[in-house]
Amino acid sequence: MNITLKYFSWIRVKLKKSHDLIELNQSISFKELKNNLISKDPLYNEIFEDKSVKYFLNLKEIDNENQILNNGDILAFLPPVTGG
């Protein structure tokens, strides 16, 4: 299964990429994905430690770390917005 990660603002700048395509053998929770990413690249630690960052799964904000990610899901990393 595939999950798309989308990065915005300083997260995009820090990671030097706007998105990632993650391939997995089975569905995992947001918490498990988080730990996987941190173990692969310490930059993710800085992101996940910033309490102002929000995570949107298929355009809906994640309010529970145990939420399961499924095939085709899009997970976006959003720093505080500054439009208008």
Add this chain to the structure above:
Amino acid sequence: MNITLKYFSWIRVKLKKSHDLIELNQSISFKELKNNLISKDPLYNEIFEDKSVKYFLNLKEIDNENQILNNGDILAFLPPVTGG
């Protein structure tokens, strides 16, 4: 001496004129002018009895009936405004 009277909105409609030029031998107070006008035409009574009407002398609201009117003065009769 001359005083110009300017009428607006329903006062203009009621009097069927937008202005008057009044000729006088000497300066008079607003109160005296008021009584003169009422004695000449009872329509003025209806106007002066309406407490919502304001009177502006040379673009300044009259706040004292004893104010003196002088040659060249412009006295405007203003119903409540409804612009915007």
Add this chain to the structure above:
Amino acid sequence: MIKIINESFDLETEFNSASSYINGAYSFFLGTVRSDLSSSNKKIKGIYLECYEELALAQLKKIRSKALNNWKLNECLIIHRVGKLNIGEKIVLVITASSHRANAIEACEFVIDSLKIDVAFWKFHLLNNDQKEMVLQKYLDNEKMLKWKDIIS
């Protein structure tokens, strides 16, 4: 800038005349002639706007100065039409310009609220039977103006 005019106006043109690189925020209020009257079931075909121009200009100047000073605006544009207007036509435009939005928005509301009760314009409805009907001042407009008394010195 203050204008009392017969002809209509273009919003982009008026914005350009009021805009500057120092502003980040503009608040506009635009009043137009609407077809249905809230107070009755009558339909109108337009309005007629009467004005005591010398006084209205002086009154608008005073309101504009208060807005500029109290909300530290960089610009405040006021345009008001006079004469016969059809349904849908623009009657009044206020544009306030500021670095930040809160000031521009509040000042714009102050200007239109003040204009409604303090400036020498009178509105008549032009009815379908060709009669003119005087528009009455709204009690609510006077009420609303009271809220500015504490803000404006």
Add this chain to the structure above:
Amino acid sequence: MIKIINESFDLETEFNSASSYINGAYSFFLGTVRSDLSSSNKKIKGIYLECYEELALAQLKKIRSKALNNWKLNECLIIHRVGKLNIGEKIVLVITASSHRANAIEACEFVIDSLKIDVAFWKFHLLNNDQKEMVLQKYLDNEKMLKWKDIIS
């Protein structure tokens, strides 16, 4: 109507697309790129606006619905630019249309306040040395949003 676009827009054209004979009052908020930064003495030569378009559209749709319902608006237009903008260029336009002015004015302020803290746009300053500098969210914008909590269900 909601639009997220690269190109600039004309105020008169956008007004015409939002207007109707049933409205007597329109409130506009227009945000532009201003030359001086309040937070520092730096001069900028423009801004860059990043957007998560699918999310921003969904978020704007929600805000627009709240505004339409809560203030009984007849129309609410929201336009937001993305990409590179020069000093003075238009960033965002909100137009609210109503029979009476108080509703249009308050709803317009609600929309821009909400947009500032709830919609997926990110601003960067383009500095004169060609570097990009991220704009930080303003604490005041969050504070200001709290006042709507009692008004909007």
